Amino acid sequence: MSTGVLNVGVVLGGVAPEHEVSIISALQAAAALDRDRFRPIPLYIAKDGTWYTGSELLEIDAYRDIDRLRETAVPVALQPTPYDTLKLVEVREGGAFSRFFRPPRTFTVDVVLPGLHGGAGEDGGVQGICETFNVPYTGSGLLGSAIGMDKVVSKQLCRHAGIPVVEFVSFREDEWAHREEEGLDRCEAELGYPLIVKPARCGSSIGIAVASDRDALDAAIEDAFRYDDKIVVERAVEELREVNCSILGDAHEAEPSVLEEPVASDEEDVLTFQDKYMREAGGGKGPETGGAKSGGNAPEGMASLDRIIPAELPDDRSEEIRDLAVRIFRLFECAGVARIDFMIDEATGELYFNEINTIPGSFSFYLWEPSGVPFDELVERMIDIALRRHREQNGRIQTYDVNLLAEKDLSGIKNNGS
Numbered sequence: 001m002s003t004g005v006l007n008v009g010v011v012l013g014g015v016a017p018e019h020e021v022s023i024i025s026a027l028q029a030a031a032a033l034d035r036d037r038f039r040p041i042p043l044y045i046a047k048d049g050t051w052y053t054g055s056e057l058l059e060i061d062a063y064r065d066i067d068r069l070r071e072t073a074v075p076v077a078l079q080p081t082p083y084d085t086l087k088l089v090e091v092r093e094g095g096a097f098s099r100f101f102r103p104p105r106t107f108t109v110d111v112v113l114p115g116l117h118g119g120a121g122e123d124g125g126v127q128g129i130c131e132t133f134n135v136p137y138t139g140s141g142l143l144g145s146a147i148g149m150d151k152v153v154s155k156q157l158c159r160h161a162g163i164p165v166v167e168f169v170s171f172r173e174d175e176w177a178h179r180e181e182e183g184l185d186r187c188e189a190e191l192g193y194p195l196i197v198k199p200a201r202c203g204s205s206i207g208i209a210v211a212s213d214r215d216a217l218d219a220a221i222e223d224a225f226r227y228d229d230k231i232v233v234e235r236a237v238e239e240l241r242e243v244n245c246s247i248l249g250d251a252h253e254a255e256p257s258v259l260e261e262p263v264a265s266d267e268e269d270v271l272t273f274q275d276k277y278m279r280e281a282g283g284g285k286g287p288e289t290g291g292a293k294s295g296g297n298a299p300e301g302m303a304s305l306d307r308i309i310p311a312e313l314p315d316d317r318s319e320e321i322r323d324l325a326v327r328i329f330r331l332f333e334c335a336g337v338a339r340i341d342f343m344i345d346e347a348t349g350e351l352y353f354n355e356i357n358t359i360p361g362s363f364s365f366y367l368w369e370p371s372g373v374p375f376d377e378l379v380e381r382m383i384d385i386a387l388r389r390h391r392e393q394n395g396r397i398q399t400y401d402v403n404l405l406a407e408k409d410l411s412g413i414k415n416n417g418s
Contacts, residue, residue: 008038008383009086009109011126012057013045016119017206017227020063025362026115027060032365032375038383041109043088044073045121051076053088053107074105078133084390085110086135111386112137113379114359118202122359123149136390138382139336140358147332148358151200151232154332158353161331163324166343166352167191168234170200173225183221184214187233194236197221199228210236239346242354243311245325246364248378250335250385256322257367259311309370321351328356335389336382339364 012026013019023044030040042057046066052073056062062069076088090104112135114126124145130137140148147153152170159165169190176183187195197220199207207227211217217233224231246257311318325340332338339360343352363382365375373381 005035005037005039006110006383007041007108008033009041009043009088009112011043011045011112011114011116011121013047014116014119014121015045015047015049016117016121017202018117018119019047021361022115022117022121023060023063025117025359026113027058028362028365028375029113029115029379030058032379034376034380037380041088041107043076043109043112045116046070051078051088076107078129079106080133084134084136084394086112086130086133109135111135111383111390113383114139115363117359117361118149118206123201134394136386138386140332140334140338141389144332144334144338145358148334148338148356149201150230151198151355152230154356155232155353157331158328163328163331164350164352166234166237168232170230170232171221173229176221176225176231180218180221184218187217188214191233191235193217194238195220196234196236197224198232198234199224200230200232202227237343237345237352241344241346242341243313243321243344244339244341244367245322246337246339246360246367247325247329247334248337248368248373248381249329250389251330251333254326254329256325257364257371257373258309259313259318259321260367261308261311263306263308307366309367324351324353328353332356332358334358336385337363337368337378339367 008030010026010030012023014022016022026042030042033040040058042053042055044052044057046052050070052070053076054073056069056072075091077091079087079089081087086109088107088109090106092104112126112130114121114137116122116126120126122145124142127137127139127142127145131142139145147157152168155165155168167190169186171183194210194212195217197207197209197211197217207224209216209220209223211220221231221233242262244260244262248255248257313321321342324342328340329338334356336358337360339357341354341357343354344350345352363375363378365378368378369375
């Protein structure tokens with residue numbers, strides 16, 4: 001690994017509905033990197049799965065014309081190395097003949113910073129690539145990423161651990177197909193109305209709908225299956241108050257941020273994609289609402305959401321939520337920065353776990369700045385945690401320095417055709 005300035009591979013885009021949201025979050029993080037210590041290497045994953053790099057990928061305005069951007073960016077492929085780095089090699093048309101004129105360019109990454117939302121970037125897929133290539137990466141590992149991405153599994157795990165969740169049922173598409181009436185009967189019998197329908201493994205409120213009758217429920221479930229082959233239907237908390245907390249750390253130490261209370265638009269029952277990402281810049285209902293680091297007219301990502309920071313709750317209630325957030329972070333074996341979302345039923349005072357975001361929008365910098373951690377320090381601490389986890393993992397025995405195939409009689413294996 002480099003001993004001077006570290007090359008940070010900032011991964012953005014991805015094959016997921018939250019492609020554009022990822023671009024915003026990742027470029028915010030890249031802009032916050034201390035250039036005396038880190039050099040951002042953009043790794044853009046297009047919607048068709050092709051990987052690109054190039055300095056132009058660090059400019060938000062370049063993404064207004066994706067086709068043109070892909071023509072100027074450098075398509076790359078991953079190349080295994082025996083070192084703790086990720087090597088990217090330019091992919092060029094023309095095969096060996098083109099290399100006669102100019103060898104393909106190579107790019108080296110010392111640590112990967114996934115800025116992907118949804119899909120293979122947040123569910124452990126890219127994290128698995130990093131593990132396979134033995135390169136350090138920020139954020140949660142395979143287990144925490146996979147569990148956190150699946151709303152059904154995360155709710156089941158929390159419920160097993162005694163952490164309250166609202167009543168819910170889930171369906172896979174093959175369970176729902178041709179048995180819709182049976183599924184609707186189950187939802188009505190076990191949950192009643194109103195209900196919330198969500199794809200199990202999407203974020204940013206994509207595919208989420210409220211249903212107050214059987215026809216609306218049927219339509220909401222069918223729509224949710226457009227985004228995922230597994231969906232969750234849960235009882236709606238009618239007197240809902242949402243409160244979120246971000247956590248920074250790992251198994252050694254986990255620190256909670258101040259709390260936020262997101263505010264839905266007046267005409268919506270739940271926070272929508274538009275609420276989260278498409279409001280005018282500078283929105284917010286509190287003196288400490290954060291702004292983006294991207295500047296100018298660039299989109300602010302999650303920073304554009306109206307929110308109250310810190311959430312106006314009694315001190316003991318705030319401490320309860322912060323403690324529970326840390327507990328869930330550790331239960332899921334998370335690392336880096338995550339955001340845990342809670343629901344409060346104002347009618348009963350009950351507190352429920354809603355979901356966890358292992359790569360939260362804008363990396364929750366708007367919660368850490370009022371907590372005393374500016375964005376540049378937040379990203380630096382994420383990278384430091386990644387490097388420490390990588391050193392610890394590589395300090396354990398992973399292989400044995402013996403070739404069993406050289407020591408063992410292989411005649412039996414050859415003869416049985418295995």
